[in-house]
Amino acid sequence: MAKKMKPKPDNLLAQNKKAYHDYNILETYEAGVALTGTEIKSVRAGKTTLRDGYARVRNGEAWLENVHITPYAEGNQFNVDPMRNRKLLLHKKEIRKLEVSLTEKGLTIVPLRMYLKHGYAKVLIGVAQGKKNYDKRESLKRKDQERDIQRAMKERY
Template sequence: MATMAKKQKPKPDNLIAQNKKARHDYTITDTYEAGIALTGTEIKSVRDGKINLKDGFARIRNGEVWLENVHISPYREGNQFNVDELRNRKLLLHRKEINKLGAATAGQGNTLVPLKVYLKHGYAKVLIGVAVGKHNYDKRETLKKRDQERDIARALRER
């Protein structure tokens, strides 16, 4: 008798880390996928999920995009090859994308925030978003709208 294996729900894009606070604190207007220039022990830590995007942001300097304030824990077996956990890491983007990001962040109050880190074809990628800061009343409005949508969905399911 043949048994059928359970279908496993695939992880979306091999998601490693997500910045949930970013969508709460900012309105995301546009997103870009970028590669991250990492050292050998850093990529091993990232694959283990030892990355924290909570306070991270990106900045354009000298025509290059740098990911700052993102914590990647040292690799346990890395010994002397480990690097500083909070070092700035270069993001790999095309020149046209860097120019678009520069124009988008030139406005008052716009910033670049990392939204999630995932593996794609064996390479670590980061999804960065062009973000505009929310006020407290906007945050409450978003929470209220989400609760209302959840209540509507629940009522439709119960029918």
């Protein structure tokens, strides 16, 4: 179940670029999100922020916390709290795996991407281990080197 999922760019609604900078992603899971009617309209409009979000397992259920979905402009009384906890829709086996991985020291679950798949909002969550500052500098240095190599190869051919 833990496989790399890359949604099509036109279906991508929100992306957490900071997660790749701050964490080493060990495993990824695709999860559905339980949203209300006005929330899904706001998500489809791209009004979602995943930056400070994380997932937690409580009572055998996975919950997405600290993810901001802006209230829908025409939603009036049907709008809900933009920072409310949202249930993640996963299989029991996947929830158990996440629960076991969370017991290890230094691991957390972060949302990486939110996208549409067959009309449903999906979240790509990753089991992540925090990076130290020197790890972040090393990955930035490696990224710059790869960019320079690509630039040199482009000029050469």
